[in-house]
Amino acid sequence: MKTQNNRAWFLILPVIVAVAFSAILPLMTIVNYSVQDILSPTQKVFVGTEWFQTVMRDTELHGALYRQLLFSLSVLAIQIPLGILIALCMPADGWRASLALVLIALPLLIPWNVVGTIWQIFGRGDIGLLGYSINALGIGYNYTGDPFDAWATVLVMDIWHWTPLVVLLCYAGLRAIPDAYYQAARIDGASRWAVFRFIQLPKLRNVLMIAVLLRFMDSFMIYTEPFVLTGGGPGNATTFLSQYLTQKAVGQFDLGPAAAFSLIYFLIILLFCFLLYNWMQRVGTGDSK
């Protein structure tokens, strides 16, 4: 049992101060901008919800939002099953497990713009292995010219980059299952699929929840990799929300609409995370845990 102790607040105070400085203050600035028209540093006009209305009607933004949703859902649909599969393939222990773990985690440690740079060359049809191989198979592939190819390249890059995180998490979850469970299954003569469905999957629920949430948040905020790889093009086939926001805020310096957009953006992520979280909790209770 945990003890009721309100003095525990003192232990949390440093965290709150730090996060307040680096999250609440900036967020307040954003709220402030989102309801004002800033003509000059000294001249500001309160405009109410005008910027929010502007943003809501922005068709380019709708396009970016759909692309973003499609991208994030594809990321989840591919990375989560693939991550589970690879984690199931990992050796349980020994030097092979250590080596596989380190090699698998390597893509996670590469700075994001370096990731973009590698793929920029890797995907080139003339001098890159990936582009060259695909073209050699007789498929016309050109990620700088064709919107679909560009989109697919960003997706494959993200799969390469982030599936390791899912693998690490699932591997951790699998190692935490006691041997007794497998022994019981063997005595019952359970099939391989039954072992996965009724023992491993329910036990993975917690780590999968973290994996799904982290992958969703991070793919929804993706910025650096597509920016370096395709610059959002061709056209705006790979312009995702973050990039559109940065264009508005830094490029065009539309502070008011950019701030309103920021708030809506944040709320969308929060809403989806909340829905995913609740959905996964309900799914879990149906299983024999």
Next chain:
Amino acid sequence: MMNKRITAPLLALYLLLSLLPIYWMINMSLKTNEEIVSTLSMWPHDLTLDNFRTIFTDPSWYSGYINSIIYVGINMVLSVGIALPAAYAFSRYTFVGDKHLFFWLLTNRMTPPAVFLLPFFQLYSTVGLMDTHLAVALAHMVFNVPLAVWILEGFMSGVPKEIDETAYIDGYSFPRFFIRIFLPMIKSGVGVTLFFCFMFSWVELLLARTLTSVNAKPIAATMTRTVSAAGMDWGVLAAAGVLTIVPGALVIWFVRHYIAKGFAMGRV
């Protein structure tokens, strides 16, 4: 468990595909620029170490590494330092608003860095922190502190509460108990947390680039400005990329036995 004859080739195939892009970068870093842009070659025909030499001799290149390591270091120490007592409080006590507070911390992890770009720029200009290592370290705490609390709380909850009580009965004060007895018990958790803080701070570019110009410019930002009159200097770029993997690979090697455990115990 699954049949080895299926799993081993599957894992090998995944590893092969996942290491190909990295191999390609290493390959590029050992080539001359002419070779990179002219032909597709599976290995360097004209092996050169000039790209690496450029980085190690040019201060504008190697200072980028030093800057990155400094702010990542500050960030790791600060994040884990303040997350430790907080995680202890979350794992041991109930108090007014604890569950809401925990979720609120996590929401900070959900805010896109792009949202914070402008306010950070203004905030840090106002307090005179622009272009310092501390600014980047503080900015990265937005996503690292929640993560650190999250992971550490999981590890701490794995330590039986009787340990605390026995120590208090033996006359230990809280700080002495925490440092002498409790920390050594969760040192693998601290290792894993340090690793994740390192990773997310090391790879982040958007905030780091916006908050710095010269004195604290990270290596990743230096790499975006290698366009010279003769076009992109791909070889040096690839060499710099290879060098950015090295620190991470070292860190991961030291915590490899504990990485997996970190999240399995965390609560959601």
